[in-house]
Amino acid sequence: MAVVMLMSVILIAMLCVAAYTLAVYALPFMLGLTAAQFAYHTGSGLIGAGLVGLVAAGAAFGILALLFDSLRSPILRLVVALIFAAPAAVAGYALVHGVTKESVPSEIWRQIFCIIGGGFVGISALLRLAAPSAGGAAPVR
Numbered sequence: 001m002a003v004v005m006l007m008s009v010i011l012i013a014m015l016c017v018a019a020y021t022l023a024v025y026a027l028p029f030m031l032g033l034t035a036a037q038f039a040y041h042t043g044s045g046l047i048g049a050g051l052v053g054l055v056a057a058g059a060a061f062g063i064l065a066l067l068f069d070s071l072r073s074p075i076l077r078l079v080v081a082l083i084f085a086a087p088a089a090v091a092g093y094a095l096v097h098g099v100t101k102e103s104v105p106s107e108i109w110r111q112i113f114c115i116i117g118g119g120f121v122g123i124s125a126l127l128r129l130a131a132p133s134a135g136g137a138a139p140v141r
Helices: 002-021 023-041 045-070 074-100 107-130
Strands: none
Touching (some): 023 074, 023 107
């Protein structure tokens, strides 16, 4: 039992690192998946739905990245970063729920772990997105 719990904690940590790394792409992926599902259910077929999903995900990422890079106001940049980080928090919650579903017998503790995991992934994604880039260009004088 202890080995399963230890493996669960290690797996959760590894998946949170993966979620942290992929947090920027959570929102475009979700939008692309939703667009692909809509296209498929309206009769576009599998290939057409895939193309619609790819275009929608690319457009969403491009528009939000352009907004994030072009906005000068720190408050507006934080809002765009929150828009990017919210789906990452949801994905972190779902990730922890999936991993702990069989290993944590108490529903209350499972929800606590899920909320903590989702919070960590969301906050780390927000901090990663809101931080100034290290390799950015020097300000123009």
